[in-house]
Amino acid sequence: MYNTSVILTDARRRILWVNDQFEVMTGYSKRELVGKSPGSILQGPESSKDAVLRIRKALAEEKPFEDALINYRKNGEAYVCQLAIHPIHDHQQNLTNFLAFETEGKMEEFEASSQAETHAVLPRRYESSSLRGLNEIRLFERVQRVMKQEKLYLNPKLTLRMLASKLETNIKYLSQVINLHGNTNFLGYVNSYRLEEFRYRILAGDSRHTTLFGIAQRCGFKNKSTFFKVFRDQMGMTPKAFQDKLLRQRRSE
Structure with missing residues (x-):
């Protein structure tokens, strides 16, 4: 649901751990990555030298930062990496680790802007x-x-x-x-699961037996206006429009 890749390195920027989404995004396994620097694995011919220099400078200064650059999957495919990194210090303010969050951006948006934004900031x-x-x-x-x-x-x-x-x-x-x-906050996080459950039940045909808000209540929503707002914000349409779209798709199959 939340497709953020996470990398944990030591103070020397050697990979200690990555989450499962990082393996999915890049095609590399944890075994292939541990002990290596992220840049040596992921950067390639189209990785901006300016972006790489900015990243190295921020790492050396031990400050949280965000940037974007072209990275490469194991199969050689280029992708836009929206990156946020923050240093981790112990109680004596000694650097112990770096924690990096990566999301995949759209190539066309990256090409239109040299500074893609990311929400994964501490x-x-x-x-x-x-x-x-x-x-x-x-x-x-x-x-x-x-x-x-x-x-x-x-x-x-x-x-x-x-x-x-x-x-x-x-x-x-x-x-x-x-x-x-x-x-997001706690309520937004929980409601995202409720929304996924609602979509699943609509696809399963539950709407034949009850109202749309009746299904939403079974998914954990208790307020009708909240449900409709969450749905519109996430889906860009009303629940009824979503249902009608599914019906049209099924009729055309």
Whole structure:
């Protein structure tokens, strides 16, 4: 759902760990990547030298930054990498790691702008948090796993505190990983799962037996206006327009 690739390196910028989405995006396995520098693996002939220099400068200064450049998959295919990196320091302010977030951008947008934007930036309010690096990533993966497997979003009364209790963590850490890795707040994150469930049920034909909002309620939405707003914001159309579009597609098949 949230297709952000994550790379954790040591202070010397050697890869320690990548998430599954990074393997999907690039075609490289964790085994091939560990111990290597991201640039030596991903950069190629069309990778901007200026962008590479900006990245190296920011890394040397140990400051959070964002940029965009052309990277290459294992099969040689070029893609736009929208990149955000922040350094991790210990309590003595010694550099210990770099944590990088990458999303794939559109080539045409990249060509129109030399500075593509990314949302995977560490908010200032989390800079002093003790939850960092691999522990932070693992907590978000646990959040995703429990949401998908147990479908907690179907409970319209689900709260941040309830989910934190389920995961045996605190609400501060939970809010941090959802904001940082999900690029949204708790309610937006939960509603995204509810919306996916709604779309699945429409595709499965549930609308033959109840109203659209009736289906939405089964997916965890409890407020009609919230449901319609979330749907329009995410899909760019109303639920009824989405349903009609599906019907037209089926008739043309």
